[in-house]
Amino acid sequence: MKFSVSDTAIDVSAARKAVADKHCGALVVFEGWIRDHNEGQQVERLEYEVYRPVAEKEGARIIDEAFARFAITHALCIHREGLLELGDCAVIVCVSSAHRGAAFDACRYIIDQTKTRLPIWKKEHYVTGISEWVNCEQCATAGDAHGEHRHD
Amino acid sequence: MKVKVRYFALFREQAGCASESVDFPGGTARELFQMMTAKHQALNTQAASLVAINDEMSGWESTISENDEVLFFPPVAGG
Numbered sequence: 001m002k003f004s005v006s007d008t009a010i011d012v013s014a015a016r017k018a019v020a021d022k023h024c025g026a027l028v029v030f031e032g033w034i035r036d037h038n039e040g041q042q043v044e045r046l047e048y049e050v051y052r053p054v055a056e057k058e059g060a061r062i063i064d065e066a067f068a069r070f071a072i073t074h075a076l077c078i079h080r081e082g083l084l085e086l087g088d089c090a091v092i093v094c095v096s097s098a099h100r101g102a103a104f105d106a107c108r109y110i111i112d113q114t115k116t117r118l119p120i121w122k123k124e125h126y127v128t129g130i131s132e133w134v135n136c137e138q139c140a141t142a143g144d145a146h147g148e149h150r151h152d
Numbered sequence: 153m154k155v156k157v158r159y160f161a162l163f164r165e166q167a168g169c170a171s172e173s174v175d176f177p178g179g180t181a182r183e184l185f186q187m188m189t190a191k192h193q194a195l196n197t198q199a200a201s202l203v204a205i206n207d208e209m210s211g212w213e214s215t216i217s218e219n220d221e222v223l224f225f226p227p228v229a230g231g
Binding site: 032051053054079091114115117121122123134 | 160161162200202204207208209223225226227228229230231
């Protein structure tokens with residue numbers, strides 16, 4: 001499975017090994033981790049909602065596109081769903097290729113496309129007890145009126 | 153025509169339901185969404201929203217057919 005969604009912790013070591021190849025001189029890994037802050041707010045934990053039927057299909061397409069665009073040998077992407085704590089790995093992209101340029105470019109392409117095309121949503125839970133969906137335009141523009149706009 | 157509409161994440165909270173069957177006079181995905189925003193006052197159009205039809209990513213100008221399942225995705229935030 002080149003693209004998958006997991007509701008359990010990502011095995012980073014196993015993901016790296018899955019793309020290791022004696023014909024490849026480069027192995028590039030991107031790991032996205034849960035950090036403790038976002039846009040001035042102290043984050044306590046985070047929740048990913050994934051619509052798997054479309055995410056898995058579209059995710060596989062992104063990997064296929066990376067193979068078509070770059071001279072890579074192996075590529076995979078695993079994305080988490082559910083409740084994640086600070087320091088958890090939310091997403092991993094592993095790419096191997098004969099030379100480093102293609103692996104770097106393909107890894108960047110896969111994570112960038114994953115962030116913008118897949119039906120995956122992130123709800124941040126703050127230490128204040130408030131929680132909100134990331135990328136919600138109403139949150140971004142509400143300013144001082146933000147308290148009137150809740151995501152429970 | 154009868155169509156099924158599904159809402160996700162922020163849209164589900166705004167609509168107050170995860171899915172519903174609706175009687176749609178016909179038209180595009182954009183027109184169907186506009187009809188649903190008229191029904192659910194809290195449901196807001198967001199610039200980066202996406203739409204899928206029958207589990208395939210689609211476009212807002214796609215024509216809806218009888219019995220389609222139309223999925224409304226608010227701005228995504230993977231990674």
